Amino acid sequence: MFTEELLNQSSSLRKKWEDEVKKITSKRADQKSEWTTVSDLPIRRLYGPEDIKDMDFEKDISYPGQYPYLRGNQATGYRGKYWTFRMFAGMGSAAVTNERWHYLLNTGQTGLSTAFDFPTLMGYDTDSPKAKGECGKCGVAIDTIDDFQTLIKGIPLDKITTSMTINPPATAIWAMYLASAEIQGIPLSKLGGTIQNDMLKEFIAQKTLMCPPEASVKLISDTVEFGTRHVPNWNTISISGYHIREAGATAVQELAFTLRDGMEYVEDTIRRKGLHVDEFAPRLSFFFNSHVDFFEEIAKMRAARRIWAKAMRERYNSQDPRSWWMRFHTQTAGCSLTAQQPYNNVVRTALQALAAVLGGTQSLHTNSLDEVLCLPSDHAVQIALRTQQIIADETGVANTLDPLAGSYFVEALTNEMEEKAWEYIHKIDEMGGMVKAIENGFPQLEISDAAYKFQKQIDAKEKIMIGVNKYVTDEVVEIPLIEIDDSIETQQIARLHEVKRKRDNRFVAECLKNLAQACKKGENVMPFCIETVKAYGTMQEICDVYREVYGEYRDPGIY
Amino acid sequence: MSDRKIRILIAKPGLDGHDRGAKVLARCFRDAGFEVIYTGCHQTPEQVASAAIQEDVDVVGLSCLSGAHMYLYPQVVKLLKEQGADDITVIGGGIIPDKDLQPLYDAGLKALFTPGATLESLVDWINENIHPRT
Numbered sequence: 137m138f139t140e141e142l143l144n145q146s147s148s149l150r151k152k153w154e155d156e157v158k159k160i161t162s163k164r165a166d167q168k169s170e171w172t173t174v175s176d177l178p179i180r181r182l183y184g185p186e187d188i189k190d191m192d193f194e195k196d197i198s199y200p201g202q203y204p205y206l207r208g209n210q211a212t213g214y215r216g217k218y219w220t221f222r223m224f225a226g227m228g229s230a231a232v233t234n235e236r237w238h239y240l241l242n243t244g245q246t247g248l249s250t251a252f253d254f255p256t257l258m259g260y261d262t263d264s265p266k267a268k269g270e271c272g273k274c275g276v277a278i279d280t281i282d283d284f285q286t287l288i289k290g291i292p293l294d295k296i297t298t299s300m301t302i303n304p305p306a307t308a309i310w311a312m313y314l315a316s317a318e319i320q321g322i323p324l325s326k327l328g329g330t331i332q333n334d335m336l337k338e339f340i341a342q343k344t345l346m347c348p349p350e351a352s353v354k355l356i357s358d359t360v361e362f363g364t365r366h367v368p369n370w371n372t373i374s375i376s377g378y379h380i381r382e383a384g385a386t387a388v389q390e391l392a393f394t395l396r397d398g399m400e401y402v403e404d405t406i407r408r409k410g411l412h413v414d415e416f417a418p419r420l421s422f423f424f425n426s427h428v429d430f431f432e433e434i435a436k437m438r439a440a441r442r443i444w445a446k447a448m449r450e451r452y453n454s455q456d457p458r459s460w461w462m463r464f465h466t467q468t469a470g471c472s473l474t475a476q477q478p479y480n481n482v483v484r485t486a487l488q489a490l491a492a493v494l495g496g497t498q499s500l501h502t503n504s505l506d507e508v509l510c511l512p513s514d515h516a517v518q519i520a521l522r523t524q525q526i527i528a529d530e531t532g533v534a535n536t537l538d539p540l541a542g543s544y545f546v547e548a549l550t551n552e553m554e555e556k557a558w559e560y561i562h563k564i565d566e567m568g569g570m571v572k573a574i575e576n577g578f579p580q581l582e583i584s585d586a587a588y589k590f591q592k593q594i595d596a597k598e599k600i601m602i603g604v605n606k607y608v609t610d611e612v613v614e615i616p617l618i619e620i621d622d623s624i625e626t627q628q629i630a631r632l633h634e635v636k637r638k639r640d641n642r643f644v645a646e647c648l649k650n651l652a653q654a655c656k657k658g659e660n661v662m663p664f665c666i667e668t669v670k671a672y673g674t675m676q677e678i679c680d681v682y683r684e685v686y687g688e689y690r691d692p693g694i695y
Numbered sequence: 696m697s698d699r700k701i702r703i704l705i706a707k708p709g710l711d712g713h714d715r716g717a718k719v720l721a722r723c724f725r726d727a728g729f730e731v732i733y734t735g736c737h738q739t740p741e742q743v744a745s746a747a748i749q750e751d752v753d754v755v756g757l758s759c760l761s762g763a764h765m766y767l768y769p770q771v772v773k774l775l776k777e778q779g780a781d782d783i784t785v786i787g788g789g790i791i792p793d794k795d796l797q798p799l800y801d802a803g804l805k806a807l808f809t810p811g812a813t814l815e816s817l818v819d820w821i822n823e824n825i826h827p828r829t
Contacts (some may be wrong), residue, residue: 254710254761259736266739269766270710301698343712343736383715471715475810508810509790510762587715588722595813604811617792620762693735695718 137191142638146185157181174429174599175386175550176589177389177694183544184490187541191547196442199473200537204445205668206438206550208496209461218246218528219492222299222465223521226251226276232285238290238381239514243521248291248298249501252309255579256500257677259305262628271625275301279632279676281669284312285319294322297376299465299499306333308678311665318615329369330421333359336397336570343691346679349440349571351686353404360401361409361661364416371399371421371492372466378581381425382471384587387436388553390425392560393570393579395443398560400420400570402452413452426492427469428484434540435549436493438480440464441563443554450524460461465584466492473508477603478615481505486523491677493527494540500524503547577694584695592607632674639672648681653686699827702730702752704745707775708771711761712736716788720756723814731823744774747783751826757762757787764791769802781818784825 138146171179180187182430190198198204201211206451210216223240225248226233235247253275255267261279262271271277278284290300302309310331317327335352338344346352356373363372366579377385377394385393398420405411424440426433444462448454468488473481483507489502502520504512528534540546574580593599600606647668654664668678707714716734721733732750734742748754755775757768769786775783781787787799788808796807806820 258710260710266710267730273762337805338712343714344710345737359759382713384719390736445820509792584718584722591723591814592718595815665699691714691735691737693731693733695721 137189138185144191145187148185148397148589153182153640155237164637173387173432174346174427175432175586176211177311177386177388177432179549181566183548184488186553187544187548191551196551197541197547203449203457203460204442207538207541209441209463209498210312213294213496214528214534215537218219218248218466218534220297220465220538220553221245221498221521221524222247222249222499222501223469223517224251225517226253226622227618228272228276229628230276230278234287236514236517237287240517240521243518244635245521247499248296250287250298250302252300252302253277255343256305256675257302259346259682260310260677261676262625262632263637263675269625270477271628272620277618277624277628278309279311279628279674280635281312281315282631282635282672284309287458288313288316293317293320294326297328297330301330301332303335303338303342303344304677304682305679306331307359307661307665308669308675310359311662311669315666316672318604324367325369326573327367328369330374331359332374332376332423334373334397334401334575335374337376337379337394338663339689340380340393340397341583341586342376342381345689345691347682347686348689349574351559351682352689353400353401353571353664354408354658355682356401357405358660358662360405360419361411361660362420368401368419370417372416373464374421374423375401376423378423378425378467380583381427381469382472383583384590385583386586387427387429387432388556389560389579389586390580391436391440391443391553392557393555393563394422394424394560395440396445396564399447400445402448403569405638406452406518409570413448413454414456414459417448417452417454417475418456418461422464424464424466424492424497425469426466426488426495426497428472428488430487431546431549432452433488433491434495436544437464437466437492437497438538438546438550439553439557440665441496442550443557463498465501466495466497467501468492468503470503472601473503473505474601474603475508477609478505478613480510480603481508482519482523485520486527490527490531490667493533505616506615509615511620513616513618514643516617576637577692580694593604597673616619635672644668644673644677646669647673648677651665651678652681652685654671655681700728700730701754701821701825701827702749702755703732703749703754703760703821704743704750704752704770705731705733705737705756706738706746707734707758708738708740708743708767709759709761709763710737711759711763713760714758716760717756717758719814720758720788720817723818724821727821740770740774743771744780745776746780748778748780752783753827754784754786754821757785758786758789760789762764762790764789765795765798768799768804772803782828786820
């Protein structure tokens with residue numbers, strides 16, 4: 137990176153600086169002896185040319201739109217297009233959520249993102265005994281395509297991309313989306329959007345569970361194959377670190393486990409479906425957390441792009457640059473928000489959003505100040521969305537691409553994140569891959585360790601959360617909270633029963649039988665799912681077929 | 696006095712998968728010298744009550760962050776009572792709005808821990824309020 141002459145010069149100037157530091161600290165010690173990131177990564181007092189001298193400009197840094205894509209996938213960056221303002225939203229019934237979606241679009245949002253309630257996320261209908269008390273509480277309740285059509289009413293599916301956070305029942309929800317588009321007369325080739333559809337991180341962290349890992353990965357490969365052949369602009373998996381981080385992982389763990397999950401899906405799809413990597417890899421997308429430690433997050437996102445590009449080219453011999461691009465959505469860190477002094481959350485979210493933008497995200501959700509307590513109110517969600525818009529249009533950070541490149545610190549930290557991530561990735565390789573590692577409880581325990589350590593550090597005030605363990609006040613701040621009324625559940629059950637009463641039950645049973653047959657024979661389930669939802673088969677009816685054929689997975693409760 | 700250790704069941708009733716808090720607590724209680732049973736996510740209230748009885752625990756700690764605590768927590772208390780196990784103390788934690796606290800205490804929850812509660816404060820509460828049954 138640097139000439140011998142510059143390094144010599146730097147070395148002698150550095151010596152002078154070090155002497156000065158010694159002189160000062162001998163009189164007045166630093167505020168604390170160790171300075172670390174929120175993930176406990178030690179940070180040096182200063183970084184200089186010597187910290188990045190081994191980097192190769194072409195191989196390691198290069199330019200945006202060029203391998204290894206450290207500086208961004210697109211040559212034009214945010215000048216061509218800002219990241220998508222995509223707020224995660226879903227509450228109560230489909231009609232209420234549809235109203236929120238229109239409100240967000242009218243407020244300048246540029247993409248949709250769906251939060252489902254827990255019964256939907258777990259593949260249960262609202263009338264299931266297991267669903268009692270949960271309907272609409274932390275997302276929208278969807279039982280049948282009838283609800284789904286209410287959800288997307290007035291949304292032009294060929295113009296707006298929709299992301300759906302759905303995992304075990306991803307095939308069923310995606311089928312509802314595809315069938316609804318068909319009913320609206322929009323060809324599948326025109327549809328763009330994302331299903332999260334990432335089960336590995338469910339076993340690791342988020343815990344919406346249904347079938348065992350092997351069967352779960354099989355269902356995912358079905359969607360990848362179906363998307364590749366019929367819905368070419370759809371992101372079939374959103375390989376997610378967000379939930380891994382929320383569960384307590386460090387930044388390095390988030391980076392490593394997420395990318396290793398991605399590699400597992402690539403390997404599985406090649407093996408199971410016989411597809412060439414470049415047929416499907418361009419539609420794999422990613423999803424990261426943006427936590428409180430500003431530079432650590434930026435370094436993490438930059439490192440993620442470089443690791444993925446290298447892995448795709450070197451591990452999987454991919455030839456198509458579109459497969460090398462790591463495209464990702466980001467959400468600010470829910471776990472960093474505090475119930476105490478909740479207005480401080482606006483500031484936290486703004487800083488985290490700024491980090492995500494400086495890290496080069498393609499899409500962003502900014503948390504609302506009240507999200508630590510309940511689903512966000514209209515007012516709170518508007519401030520959160522405006523935060524993104526202020527970053528885009530006022531701060532000037534989008535003027536130039538990857539503005540932090542070349543910073544001794546940022547490049548050194550990016551290298552360190554990458555190095556430490558590869559150590560984890562190789563360790564998981566040695567275990568036989570991520571499914572095996574999960575079966576051994578490896579990532580789960582690593583995260584539990586980190587979460588427990590962090591909580592102890594908070595209690596000991598070694599890590600600080602303002603309003604929680606520093607600058608604590610007794611003041612009670614009243615903020616208006618949204619409440620999901622229990623009558624939503626009764627109404628939803630009534631709607632479900634009405635749909636069931638009107639449909640052709642014999643035909644639904646036949647569709648479900650065909651779906652079960654496809655599962656048993658190892659065929660792609662997607663066409664059968666689409667047929668079933670069109671006949672008003674319910675979410676749970678489809679998922680019960682999976683549970684019956686593949687077996688049910690129970691959380692082993694590793695801690 | 697018996698030297699039997701305090702036995703705690705940490706349980707996550709309902710469909711919520713946010714288990715960070717439950718798992719941190721399970722470790723913390725284990726390190727504090729209690730015997731801890733953690734049954735994982737997605738337990739029905741019936742499963743929680745029956746595990747509490749079978750494992751002969753002194754305390755059940757419930758964690759739910761999906762907003763369904765108003766149904767699930769009282770349901771566990773009720774089921775324990777129905778099975779003659781109302782000597783088992785039930786406590787809970789999570790994102791519980793202030794207005795829900797009193798109704799939950801009225802339903803028989805003995806303590807509720809909301810955001811900001813330290814690990815130490817939980818261990819202290821257990822040590823002060825729970826005496827292992829002989």
